[in-house]
Amino acid sequence: MAGHSSVLEDDSLLSRLDRRLLKFEQFLALLSGIAVFMLMVLAVISVGGRNLFNAPLPGYVDWIEQAMPLLAFMGIAYVQRDGTHIRMDILIGQLRGRALWLAELVSVVLILFLMIALVWGSWSHFQRSFDFGSPLWSRDSSIDIGLPIWPAKLLAPVAFSVLCLRLLIQIWGYGRAFVLGLKNPVAVPLIQDTATQAAAEAEQLDGRN
Amino acid sequence: MDSITIGLWVTAGMLVLVVIGMRVAFAAGIAGLVGLILIFWSKKGFDPEDFGWALTVAIKTAGQVPHSKVSSQALSLIPTFILIGYLAYYAGLTKALFEAAKRWIAWVPGGLAVSTVFATAGFAAVSGASVATAAVFARIAIPEMLAVGYNKQFAAGVVAAGGTLASLIPPSAILVIYAIIVEQDVGKLLLAGFIPGAFSAVIYALLIVGIAVIFKNVGPPVTGFTWKERLVSLPPALPIVFVVVIIIFFVYNPFGDAWGTPTEGGALGAFVVFLMALFRGMRLSELKSALLETAKLTVMIFTIIWGVLIYVRFLGFADLPGVFADWISALPYPPMLILVCILLAYAVLGMFMDAIGMLLLTLPVVYPAVMALNGGEAVTAAESTFGMSGTMCAIWFGILVVKMAEFCLITPPIGLNCFVVAGVRPDLSVQDVFRGVMPFFVADAVTIALLVAFPGIVLYLPSLVG
Amino acid sequence: ATEWNASVWGKRRAFTEHVEKLAELVSEKTGGEFTINVSYGGLSKPKENLDGISIGAFEMAQFCAGYHRDKNRAITVLELPFLGVNNLDEEVAVSHAVYAHPAVQKEMEQWNARLLMTSPMPQYNLVGTGDPRDTLAEMDGMRVRATGGLGKAFEAVGGVPTSVPATEAYNAMESGVVDTVAFAQHAHLSFGTINRADWWTANLNPGTVNCPVVVNTDAYDALSDKERMALDESVEEAIAHYLANYGALLEKWDGVLAEKGVEKVMISDEVLAEFRAKAADPIRAAWIADMSAQGIPAQELYDLVMSTLDKQRMSN
Ligand code: NA
Ligand code: NA
Numbered sequence: 001m002a003g004h005s006s007v008l009e010d011d012s013l014l015s016r017l018d019r020r021l022l023k024f025e026q027f028l029a030l031l032s033g034i035a036v037f038m039l040m041v042l043a044v045i046s047v048g049g050r051n052l053f054n055a056p057l058p059g060y061v062d063w064i065e066q067a068m069p070l071l072a073f074m075g076i077a078y079v080q081r082d083g084t085h086i087r088m089d090i091l092i093g094q095l096r097g098r099a100l101w102l103a104e105l106v107s108v109v110l111i112l113f114l115m116i117a118l119v120w121g122s123w124s125h126f127q128r129s130f131d132f133g134s135p136l137w138s139r140d141s142s143i144d145i146g147l148p149i150w151p152a153k154l155l156a157p158v159a160f161s162v163l164c165l166r167l168l169i170q171i172w173g174y175g176r177a178f179v180l181g182l183k184n185p186v187a188v189p190l191i192q193d194t195a196t197q198a199a200a201e202a203e204q205l206d207g208r209n
Numbered sequence: 210m211d212s213i214t215i216g217l218w219v220t221a222g223m224l225v226l227v228v229i230g231m232r233v234a235f236a237a238g239i240a241g242l243v244g245l246i247l248i249f250w251s252k253k254g255f256d257p258e259d260f261g262w263a264l265t266v267a268i269k270t271a272g273q274v275p276h277s278k279v280s281s282q283a284l285s286l287i288p289t290f291i292l293i294g295y296l297a298y299y300a301g302l303t304k305a306l307f308e309a310a311k312r313w314i315a316w317v318p319g320g321l322a323v324s325t326v327f328a329t330a331g332f333a334a335v336s337g338a339s340v341a342t343a344a345v346f347a348r349i350a351i352p353e354m355l356a357v358g359y360n361k362q363f364a365a366g367v368v369a370a371g372g373t374l375a376s377l378i379p380p381s382a383i384l385v386i387y388a389i390i391v392e393q394d395v396g397k398l399l400l401a402g403f404i405p406g407a408f409s410a411v412i413y414a415l416l417i418v419g420i421a422v423i424f425k426n427v428g429p430p431v432t433g434f435t436w437k438e439r440l441v442s443l444p445p446a447l448p449i450v451f452v453v454v455i456i457i458f459f460v461y462n463p464f465g466d467a468w469g470t471p472t473e474g475g476a477l478g479a480f481v482v483f484l485m486a487l488f489r490g491m492r493l494s495e496l497k498s499a500l501l502e503t504a505k506l507t508v509m510i511f512t513i514i515w516g517v518l519i520y521v522r523f524l525g526f527a528d529l530p531g532v533f534a535d536w537i538s539a540l541p542y543p544p545m546l547i548l549v550c551i552l553l554a555y556a557v558l559g560m561f562m563d564a565i566g567m568l569l570l571t572l573p574v575v576y577p578a579v580m581a582l583n584g585g586e587a588v589t590a591a592e593s594t595f596g597m598s599g600t601m602c603a604i605w606f607g608i609l610v611v612k613m614a615e616f617c618l619i620t621p622p623i624g625l626n627c628f629v630v631a632g633v634r635p636d637l638s639v640q641d642v643f644r645g646v647m648p649f650f651v652a653d654a655v656t657i658a659l660l661v662a663f664p665g666i667v668l669y670l671p672s673l674v675g
Numbered sequence: 676a677t678e679w680n681a682s683v684w685g686k687r688r689a690f691t692e693h694v695e696k697l698a699e700l701v702s703e704k705t706g707g708e709f710t711i712n713v714s715y716g717g718l719s720k721p722k723e724n725l726d727g728i729s730i731g732a733f734e735m736a737q738f739c740a741g742y743h744r745d746k747n748r749a750i751t752v753l754e755l756p757f758l759g760v761n762n763l764d765e766e767v768a769v770s771h772a773v774y775a776h777p778a779v780q781k782e783m784e785q786w787n788a789r790l791l792m793t794s795p796m797p798q799y800n801l802v803g804t805g806d807p808r809d810t811l812a813e814m815d816g817m818r819v820r821a822t823g824g825l826g827k828a829f830e831a832v833g834g835v836p837t838s839v840p841a842t843e844a845y846n847a848m849e850s851g852v853v854d855t856v857a858f859a860q861h862a863h864l865s866f867g868t869i870n871r872a873d874w875w876t877a878n879l880n881p882g883t884v885n886c887p888v889v890v891n892t893d894a895y896d897a898l899s900d901k902e903r904m905a906l907d908e909s910v911e912e913a914i915a916h917y918l919a920n921y922g923a924l925l926e927k928w929d930g931v932l933a934e935k936g937v938e939k940v941m942i943s944d945e946v947l948a949e950f951r952a953k954a955a956d957p958i959r960a961a962w963i964a965d966m967s968a969q970g971i972p973a974q975e976l977y978d979l980v981m982s983t984l985d986k987q988r989m990s991n
Pocket of ligand 1: 337
């Protein structure tokens with residue numbers, strides 16, 4: 001569920017870094033959104049081309065598969081920033097103060113370990129498909145029109161690296177809150193009670209009817 | 210430690226991580242990675258010298274999963290369906306639908322509530338996400354119901370329950386996810402959702418009329434619309450019919466050849482809604498926020514998908530699904546009883562988990578077991594346990610599971626639809642909504658029982674398509 | 676005891692019978708000391724099976740060259756259109772000859788892979804709706820579901836290759852997204868395209884895909900002499916089992932055509948020759964030029980295929 005940002009800000013170095021990174025994360029997320037839009041356009045071109053000109057888009061499926069990582073990965077840090085990735089907060093929602101910051105800190109550190117491993121793993125996946133000596137640097141290509149796959153594979157370690165930066169900021173944020181016993185730390189998503197969160201969600205749809 | 214033991218420990222560890230509040234996608238990813246390390250290490254007899262090798266192979270294996278699993282043409286339906294929902298809102302389709310439904314059917318007892326249910330069903334035919342549907346109708350329908358003297362809790366319950374229709378009636382992100390996990394034809398599954406979705410809506414409507422007849426003060430009928438008023442309400446709602454027809458005819462055309470593939474149908478539907486939103490004067494900033502919101506929801510869903518699939522890859526190496534399927538099909542109980550128990554287990558699990566995470570986590574193990582129960586993937590209807598071929602069983606079970614997942618959206622303690630409705634309406638507490646939605650548990654139980662007893666309700670449409 | 680995992684995909688079917696048989700034979704010959712566990716999709720996606728072998732995640736895998744031509748350029752010689760392979764025996768002979776070529780083995784070394792055997796596939800003949808497309812004029816503007824090199828061949832005679840996933844091939848035919856679909860017989864059956872078809876080209880034989888079974892080199896080297904011998908010796912028997920099994924399926928094919936009322940279209944020699952001249956020759960020339968530029972002995976590989984075909988025919 002798309003949650004509302006619940007990250008506090010001030011003019012500390014941490015918060016400034018948080019916002020600087022947020023700008024970049026938002027840009028990447030918007031790329032994801034545009035990719036979704038392009039997916040739609042691609043289908044229209046494919047259907048239209050086929051029916052109007054008997055000229056279907058060559059490699060339609062290949063292009064879709066190439067675009068998928070763009071819309072699946074690029075926003076991942078943006079979503080981590082305001083705590084939108086789904087979780088069960090019945091238990092953790094009961095915690096207050098240092099206990100809460102410690103629990104969040106442990107959770108974020110574990111995620112960082114995972115993501116560092118996945119940056120490595122997805123980078124090696126990219127490397128196997130990349131070869132400086134080959135045409136288009138390609139050692140892995142798509143099934144139909146033979147597009148090189150390495151650019152799409154490269155998106156995973158890139159997006160995951162940005163997530164690692166985000167996690168470092170959150171470790172700093174939660175760690176600081178834990179050590180100093182803060183009540184409202186900056187640069188980390190704060191748990192809202194469910195009703196507030198739902199209200200915030202609803203608000204986002206509040207354009208016009 | 211053999212691979213089954215590793216499988217069970219790692220699974221237990223993952224559940225602990227989830228319960229203590231780690232984000233589901235990453236909890237599953239961590240469990241999968243740790244499990245892979247253990248599996249590869251166990252191949253070398255846990256020799257400390259070989260730990261480095263096991264770690265490297267596990268990380269490289271896990272590192273393939275995100276790109277590999279996400280680069281799927283079938284999964285491209287998910288963001289498209291999400292985008293349709295947001296655009297439909299900006300195109301004013303939601304409001305128009307409710308208005309038309311109100312003018313035509315609000316004269317029956319509980320009329321506005323019945324109108325709400327049918328309008329949510331109509332909106333469901335363009336929206337793929339239940340929670341969004343509930344949020345939209347909480348704002349449009351609840352005030353009107355309250356204005357004519359509806360019971361507050363009841364009105365809220367109607368919207369929370371009506372919202373769940375969005376995932377059964379195609380397009381539906383959840384049905385696509387099911388199709389991907391079990392490797393079945395997306396088009397047939399989407400098609401299969403139509404009748405059960407409409408069926409659920411009718412059962413909701415009957416329940417509402419019954420309640421309104423018995424308790425006179427709950428929801429009075431609304432009369433007095435002239436035929437002219439009814440007719441003029443239709444054109445603004447027509448585009449939705451147009452979009453629905455496009456999607457249906459791309460999946461299955463009862464009069465001849467289908468117009469294209471289901472994937473194309475979804476994307477084309479989104480494009481038509483986009484044009485309508487443009488026509489209604491959607492601004493660039495609104496488009497940008499629709500795209501950002503779509504991206505957020507898309508990324509969230511895909512992160513769960515690849516996170517859980519790392520865990521599923523580990524399950525593959527541990528061969529847990531195979532073992533569980535053998536165990537289930539050897540149980541000395543009637544298969545139908547086992548199936549019902551599985552569905553009940555989903556009801557319990559769904560109290561605490563969100564639908565997508567629940568399906569991704571359980572299906573890799575449960576689905577082969579159910580298929581084994583029916584007599585295997587390749588079984589013919591005549592030789593099967595449930596009287597349907599393997600393919601049909603996959604579709605039937607899919608609809609049952611998705612209906613269970615939808616049921617979980619309105620059951621306490623974690624019923625997302627109820628939270629959202631309460632969130633939209635400051636005058637309603639979560640308890641109010643849960644109280645109001647209670648009668649719909651009965652309706653859902655009846656629906657599920659009928660779908661189990663009469664699989665034909667689910668299988669009629671897909672059986673028409675080769 | 677040695678335990679191997681073999682990564683294949685889909686369901687157990689004619690296409691995987693040799694792997695199953697190999698597992699059975701190896702276990703028999705070593706008294707259960709060496710077992711191969713065949714996994715259907717649990718360990719990897721088909722397109723990443725070579726990656727998994729390279730990592731060492733599993734010891735044996737099946738893949739198709741056409742899924743990712745840049746991963747296995749040299750083997751794609753076997754997927755050139757109109758090679759003239761007429762049956763599965765010939766397909767086995769040319770495949771194994773090419774697999775034994777040093778350039779092919781060297782390319783597989785990049786993936787830490789050692790070629791064990793092929794999974795011979797019959798020719799990808801067309802099924803179609805409407806009137807038979809049995810002349811080049813008829814093929815002009817024909818929307819055909821054929822990927823890669825095959826697609827290029829049809830394009831050369833005015834066809835319109837249309838990308839549709841195999842699982843949507845039936846829908847695509849039904850909806851007129853495509854007029855014709857090129858598959859092996861078992862795929863026409865399992866994806867239901869035969870149910871929609873009015874005709875099938877019996878002798879177009881436009882080409883096929885090549886799907887080797889490979890093993891991880893380190894795992895192979897780590898086998899005991901007895902185990903390695905059991906594995907190597909079982910290959911021939913496993914292939915024989917595969918051929919017998921697929922042969923039975925092909926024998927049923929005519930019955931299937933009759934039952935579904937699908938017309939068996941024979942294309943005249945003149946049309947075939949014309950097709951080859953327009954499609955096969957330029958595509959082959961382009962392939963040889965392109966591959967040679969990348970340092971692959973392309974002409975040599977192609978000649979090897981041709982000479983093996985001649986030898987195979989003479990021995991029969
Ligand atoms: Na829907
Ligand atoms: Na619930």
